[in-house]
Amino acid sequence: MPRPDRHNEVELNLLSSGSLSYLLGGRRTIIDARRLAIFWAAMPHQIVDFEGASPYFVITLPLSDFLRAGTDSGLVSRVLQGELLIDSMQDNVDEMIFHRWEQELGNGDPSLELAAKLEVRARLLRLAARVSKATTPRSTPMLSRADQLACYIARNYQQPLTSESIAEAIGLHANYAMSLFRKTFGTTITSFVAQHRISHSQRLLITTDNAILNIALDSGFQSLSRFNEVFKAVCGCSPREYRKEHCATVGRHPSSL
Template identity: 65%
Template sequence: MKQFDTSRPEFSPYGFTCEVWTPARMPRPDRHNEVELNLLTSGSLTYLFGGQRTTIEAGSLAIFWAAIPHQIVDFDSKSPYFVLTLPLSDFLQIGLDRKVMNRILDGELLHSKPHAETDILSFQQWEFDLRNSDAALRHAASMEVQARLLRFARGVSEGVTVRSSADLSRADKLACYIAQNYQKALTIQAVADAVNLNANYASGLFRNTFGTTITSFIVQHRISHAQRLLVTTRDAILDVALASGFQSLSRFNEAFKKACGCSPREYRNVHQI
């Protein structure tokens, strides 16, 4: 069983994995380019996701695009939980209902109706199969995950939504404001003013709470938005940059390559639907 590994780099190519993790608060927001599935066997986990506190209950299968900055800020059980990561390119080929897929790529954390007994058995099998060197078992796990996701999309389309908490701390309010306004020309002063804080105090509070700077957090959200547009549209790279909040193409290209390890055009060639 794994604790959260704070040393792992962002945007690492994890591939298709299923692991058992021990709940732990994340010292900073995490982001990587896979679609992530969480299944809790008991208790709950609370994420700060897209600027909102979002609680996942035991028995519900949760799914989100992990390129969106996310951070576990609370949990009420030390029981292990399952984490399955699926490469974005594989996720896009499953054939999910387009509305559901777009909701995930737009930055929603979705969950299905509880199927605890069935899902726990399935995740246990997938965790075993994906640790195995037998290609046939890995293929079987892949097909079963695809089938589960298709059923998941049906449940979500029937109106199941995630429960969010509105009880935000001052640091959470800063993150929430950024998540809602990163496409604008934001400054640290503007973010601080939005929640009635001194800019220097807001900067220190944000760094101490989330382990990153306000500026870096803004860029993370802009990169995530650009990734979605590159995957789901044929918009010109310049238009993607401007729509994501970047003020110039050169700044966008520089930030994107630093975050993703490739140019926006190369990213689109690999991942576009």
């Protein structure tokens, strides 16, 4: 993955062998083979290492489908908070059913697509039943300078940030930090900060009744007008429209817009 990615879906990953390293949520984490992993892909994430020759499976669920799945609220909350959850158990049938989902989802047969979606929901329910035992992702302390910049942003995006202050925190000259970040991740420091702030605001719009101005400020934006501008550019709709769509999905009726 040449640059950080983000999309408003919940992503399930499964490797048949080897391991996969993500830079996600302010740290570099490792997913081992045959362990189902789940995270909210609206959080900027990037594959930074991959071991093994086998391809890995990726299933994405629209956020609305995930919220409708009837999954335990604890799992939903942890996913929307930006955790990468890994099943504590290896399920011997996972690889087989991921193969089947790959064939049935999007093949044009409504009956097979429905069956696959119901099976995905059932798998999420099984994961939720073990969520208290879900393992913390294996991590590695070996962070490059670029990784350190990305992790600092992920942990501090709610604060006022500039390229200069971020570079200084890592001990780099600002021009070098900006060049290194763009070369490594294919995006600017400013854009990466904005992506994290938008992801934070999306979670608050869905899960709270907070006023939109307060959400903008809590997410790190300095003004409501700037928040509205960036949100629409990234999400294709206003914060108010986004809240209305997803609150309708989960049956919430926000009292403060």
